Amino acid sequence: MVIRISGFLCIQLCALTLACGQGTEADYYPLLSVSTSQTATDSRSKLWKPAPDGLPLEVSGIAVLPNQRLAVSIRKGEVWLVDGAYDEPPNNVRYHRFASALHEPLGLLWHQGALYTAQRSELTRMADTNGDDVADEYLTVAKGWGVTGHYHEYAYGPKLDANGNLWVTLNIGLGLRGDQLNHTVQHSRLGYRQGIWRGWGIRISPNGDWEPVCAGMRSPSGIGSNLEGDMFYTDQQGNWVATNTLHHMRDGAFFHHAEALASAEQPESPLKDVAKVPNGVPFPVAVQQMPALVPPVVWFPYKRMGQSATDIMCDRSEGKFGPFHGQLFVGEFTLAGVQRVFVERIEGEYQGACFPFRSGCASAVLRMEQGTDGSVFLGLTNRGWSSLGEASYGLQRMKWSGKTPFEILEMRAKPDGFELVFTRPVDRQSAADIGSYKIASHTYQYHAAYGSDEIDVQDLEVAKAEVSEDAMSVRLTVKGLRPLYVHALEAAGVQDQKGNTLLHPQAYYTLNQIPKP
Structure with a gap:
């Protein structure tokens, strides 16, 4: 059914x-x-x-x-x-x-x-x-x-x-x-x-x-x-x-x-x-x-x-x-x-x-x-x-088949953005391209009614994407971070070193606190 x-x-x-x-x-x-x-x-x-x-x-x-x-x-x-x-x-x-x-x-x-x-x-x-x-x-x-x-x-x-x-x-x-x-x-x-x-x-x-x-x-x-x-x-x-x-x-x-x-x-x-x-x-x-x-x-x-x-x-x-x-x-x-x-x-x-x-x-x-x-x-x-x-x-x-998918393993908060850690080395050109990423933030209404739409939605600017020396992580500089908001990431343009895109390019980070520098 x-x-x-x-x-x-x-x-x-x-x-x-x-x-x-x-x-x-x-x-x-x-x-x-x-x-x-x-x-x-x-x-x-x-x-x-x-x-x-x-x-x-x-x-x-x-x-x-x-x-x-x-x-x-x-x-x-x-x-x-x-x-x-x-x-x-x-x-x-x-x-x-x-x-x-x-x-x-x-x-x-x-x-x-x-x-x-x-x-x-x-x-x-x-x-x-x-x-x-x-x-x-x-x-x-x-x-x-x-x-x-x-x-x-x-x-x-x-x-x-x-x-x-x-x-x-x-x-x-x-x-x-x-x-x-x-x-x-x-x-x-x-x-x-x-x-x-x-x-x-x-x-x-x-x-x-x-x-x-x-x-x-x-x-x-x-x-x-x-x-x-x-x-x-x-x-x-x-x-x-x-x-x-x-x-x-x-x-x-x-x-x-x-x-x-x-x-x-x-x-x-x-x-x-x-x-x-x-x-x-x-x-x-x-x-x-x-x-x-x-x-x-x-x-x-x-x-x-x-x-x-x-x-x-x-x-x-x-x-x-x-x-x-x-x-x-x-x-x-x-x-x-x-x-x-x-x-x-x-x-x-x-x-x-x-x-x-x-x-x-x-x-x-x-x-x-x-x-x-x-x-x-x-x-x-x-x-x-x-x-x-x-x-x-x-x-x-x-079960795990023994093959590792290309995924965002971790998304970590930073004072001015996020660090993405991957399960495989990334292709440097695609991962360093700020056009490979889209990010927006939103919150919800707190009320006695049933559920809530996403409210106060804002598109944010990815200003920089820096690939680590081992190509296993990318440091994103993002303008306009907001505490207590969900930050929704789409990394559809990132590829691994064989040209594969991410199995799941979406990630949703709940940024309750922005880390101190």
Whole structure:
């Protein structure tokens, strides 16, 4: 089945053949289907066998286990063990039910010899104590956040940080009414009402104590850490949320969704002094007016960089997945793909750039986990919502073919522009030509309405392009940089030393702070 979304289908499909002379995305990162909801003959995806009859493998969580096994949670409330997922082709995949009777688990983690999942109302530890591959012990690790019965109150996770803490993120409830209001808290001055701690990030210590850490989340379906063990989450466009975003979770931060402030007056809240929320102003103005509001690490321009951001995975493979070790990969639901993110610290705060990476997955990418060989397992489910792809759900594996694509590896902020680092040496003539680059900046409206157009758009001048001695980087001098604006780069004219253009010439840098000289 093919779904057409606002005329964007052709752009997404053309991404498979963007490069001139260097091949397609599939040549560098082929997709191998372990299981999908239907068989197909698409040679790009290499779809093979479905899951056993009657098993809707709507993957909501993935955990990599010892001995080349996987565990996957599914939306109907079960956890299945998968053997043979690394086989090529995966003709002998075997499935075994490990756990059942869960309430919409939306994450899975293998930790200290057991599996952990976030259900709607609690974080649960599932253990097999007698070695028969069936969970016989279900223990509550943490509970106590609000559940009113609203359909949108999802709980995601857990993921692990550098200090051994587990993290869970909680969806906001939308348009609560009737009996649901009996189970809410309300901010006395701002008037917002939600189930307690809805729209918050929760940190659970190794001894089981938990605390609300940061607020302002709408639909935080992706959580993950970077190499340093700092925690990030993705959010999805909606009311108060201009477009998809990536955020750094830390104590006392407020991100954007104002209704999460319903819990701000609770004794455990690290956010107690928010007296007013701006509404209907450009985001940089909102940051000035509201000290608690922290900008995203990365904005994902809508449609150009997906429509519904999901899971976060850090490449920890040390080169087994190509040249992107240490970078973050973000799943995309509606357009059934994966995006790539480079982050850096400026004045102690994270900011960075996002890049297109892989389109053409069999269905919506909800979960990602890196296998022991560096390949990446993709958990798919469109959950009845629209997404591109020929399947409704399934499990795919994305490999690196061993060939390095010509890409912008990093985009780094400088006091007067940006430094572009490439995966291959560039052709000096094309890379030094300022006509090879176009750059513009924009921001978004911060308001209670749904989403935002790109506003205050300005074309910027690339004044100089200096190629490094080893031809692996280019220093761009750009006039008119603006803090707290997205800087959208198109480097369509840059070629490598064999005359190939970039596989993806687009990059979008969220310039929260301009580095000091």
